[in-house]
Amino acid sequence: MGFLSQKIYLPIFWVIFLSFYICLSSSIDTITSSKYIKDNETITSNNTEFILGFFSPGNSSNRYLAIWYLFPSNIVWIANRDQPVNDSSGVAKIHKDGNFVVMNEQNLMIWSTNVTSNDNYSNSSAKLEDSGNLVLYDEFSGETIWDSFTHPADAAMPGMKIAANPITGKKIEYISWKSPSDPSTGYFTGSLERLNAPEVFFWYNKTKPYWRTGPWNGNVFLGSPRMLTDYLAGWKFHIEDDGTQYLTYNYANPLNFGILSVTPHGTLKLVSFVNKTEVANIEVGQSECDIYGKCGPFGNCDNSTSPICNCFNGFEPRNQEEWNRENWTSGCVRKVELQCYKVKNGSEVEQDEFLVYHNMKVPDFTQWSGAYQDKCKIDCLANCSCLAYAYDSGVGCMYWIGDLIDLQHFSYGGIDLYMRTPYSLIGRSKKGYKVLIGSIIGAIGIIILAICAYLLWRKWTAKQTGKGPQNTSIEDQNQMKLEELPLFDFESVAVATNNFHLANMLGKGGFGPVYKGLLENGQEIAVKRLSKASTQGLEEFMNEVVVISKLQHRNLVRILGCCIERDEQMLIYEFMPNKSLDAFIFDPIQKKVLKWKKRFNIIEGIARGILYLHRDSRLRIIHRDLKASNILLDDEMNPKISDFGLARIFKGDEDSEVNTRRVVGTYGYMPPEYAMEGLFSEKSDVYSFGVLLLEIVSGRRNTSFYNDEQPLGLVGLTWNLWNEDNMMPIIDEELLQSCIWITKKGILASKRMWK
Incomplete structure (x- = not known):
C-alpha cells in the first residue's frame, strides 16, 4: 500500500504544480482585450492543428481573416469574406463593446461578430479550440457569446451542425465561394430541408433547387450512394428540445479528419486526411443526373x-x-x-x-x-x-x-x-400466367406435404425409440422467457412512439433503432426495435430478455416489458433523459457539464453495477460489451449499464472462464486474450471497465491518442506516460486536478495483468 500511495500522490503534486505553471503562462490560442493579432501574426489551437490569421486567396491581393487546417490551402472559415482588407494593415481584436472584430489601418471596423452592443461583455475573449471552433466567451461567467461553428462559411468539419428549426425557421447554412480566388458569398447554399424526412439541399441563389442528397435513414443518404463508400464519416441526426433538427458527422478513427465544403460550382467536396496527411479529394453531385429535376416530372x-x-x-x-x-x-x-x-x-x-x-x-x-x-x-x-x-x-x-x-x-x-x-x-399479363402458376403451386404443395409427412414420421419414430429431443423446443423456451415479462401490444407501442417517427429516434446500434415513447399513463419509455438488417438476431434478443429480467440494481437499466407481434421484436425500457455517456464525454461542448465530481460518481456507479453482476446477483453475469455508449444516464446523471444482448450467465459453482470461437463485442474494449484467442471471463469486463475509466478521465476515445512516431491507443499511451511520471497529456482539459488516482486504476485494470 505504501508503494502504491507514493505512486499515486507524487503524480498529483506534479499535476498541481503543472496546472499552476500553465495558468501563469499566456495562451497562444486566445485573443483578449489586451492581446490582438496583426496581419503577419497568428494564433494556434492547443493541438497545433488549426491556425487563425490573415491570408490572400489565389492571385488576389485582398486580405481575409480566416481559420485553416494545417496550411492556408485548407481554409475552413472566413470572417470578412464580403469585406476584405485592401492591404496588410488588418488587425483582429476584441472591441470595447465585447465583439470580436477586424479593423484596418484607419481604425475602421471591417467586420464584427455583432452580438453585443454595450459594456456587459467588455471582458470577453476569443479562443481557437482544438475542434477548429472560434469561440467568443465571457471571461467571468464562461458563457459562450458567439462561435464560428454556428456562423459557418462554406465548410463543415467534424462536430459542426447542418441545422434547421421548423418552428422558428432558423437554419445553419453553408454558402460557397464566388470563385476559387474569390471567397465572397457565392451562388450555392447547402441547408437541411424536408424535415419530416430530412435531407440536405443545395440551392442556386437560395431559391432554385440544384441537387439534393435524398432522405437520411440513420445510416446513409438514400439519394447519395457514393457517400456510403467514399465518405468515411459517421453521420448522426439529432433533435433538440426546442425542435431544432441537425446533422453532424464524425470519423470513427480520430486520426482521420475531413473538410466538407460547398464548391463554387455547386458540388460537395470532401478533403480527407489521415494522420495530418491529405489522402483524398472527392466531389459529389457532379453528374448530369444529380441536377435537380433533370428529366422532369415522372x-x-x-x-x-x-x-x-x-x-x-x-x-x-x-x-x-x-x-x-x-x-x-x-x-x-x-x-x-x-x-x-x-x-x-x-x-x-x-x-x-x-x-x-x-x-x-x-x-x-x-x-x-x-x-x-x-x-x-x-x-x-x-x-x-x-x-x-x-x-x-x-x-x-x-x-x-x-x-x-x-x-x-x-x-x-x-x-x-x-x-x-x-x-x-x-392485369392482362397476370391472367396469362394463372394456369401455369396454379399448376406450379399445386406441384410444390404436393412436394411440401410429402416432406412434412416424412419429417413427422421421423419425429414420431425417434420419440418411440427414446432418441428424440428431451428438451423443449426453442420456441417453447422463448415463450417461457417471455412469460417472465409484461407484454406490450404493437399498437400501444406504435402510438407511444408516434408510429416510430424519425423525430423520436434516440439512436441506432447493432440491434436496431431505439425510440423514445410516451405511454397513455404518462410514463416515458425507450423502445429497442430489432431491425431486419440487424447484426444481432433472435438469440441475442431473447438473451437480453432473460438476463435483464433477472436483474434489479440501481446501476442497471430496468426493463419494463417486450413486444413480440407480427414480425416485430421490441424491448421496452425505462427512459434515460440524458441518453448515453458517450454523448457527453466525447462531445467538446457537452463534456463541460461533467465536472470531476460527476465523472467520479459515474465511475463509482459503473463499478457498483459490475460488482453486482459479478458477485452480488443471484447469477454471475459477464457483460462482454461494456463501453461508453452502453452506459445510460438518468435525469440526475446516475449511470445505468445497458445492452445485455451479448452477456453470459454462469451458475454459482460454474467456471466463469470460457473459450469461444465466436468473438463478439467492440474492439478497443476487448482484452487481447478475448480478441485473439476467444478466452473471456470476469476479467474481460474488468479490462473494458479500465478502458472506460481512461476515456472518462481523458474525455477522448480509446483510439484517439497517438504520437508522431507510432500510433498508440489510449491504454498504450497512458501506460507509457505513467512510467514517465507525466500524466498531464491524457487528462481532459476540463478537469483541473485530482484525476491521477483514478487514471492509475484505469490503466491497471486495462493492463494485461492476468496470466
Missing part, C-alpha cells in the same frame, strides 16, 4: 444509359420534339390514366397495382407515415391520390402525392420505389 435519369433520360413503364414523353432535342424538363405523362379501382361484372375488382423499380433515388416532396411495410402498401393503394411509395426501416413509410420530381436510377445503392400502375397495363 422522368427517370440514369447515367449509364444514352440518352440519360427515359420514361417509366406506362409513360411517354410529354413533348416528343423537345425530348428528341435532349430537352427533358417537360418530363413524361401516362399513356393510360389511373382508375384506382372499378367493379367489373358485378363482383370482379380491377384495381391499380404497383410496379417496383430497384436502386432508385426517391422523389422530392416526400410524405411520411409510421406504417410498417405491408401497411404502407395497403394505405397507398387505398388512397387514389397516392402515386408511389417506398419503405426504409430507418425512415419508415414514404409516399408521394402529385408529380414525381427528381428521380434517378443508380447502379448500386438507392431504394425500391413502388409506382402506381393501371390494372389495364399489368
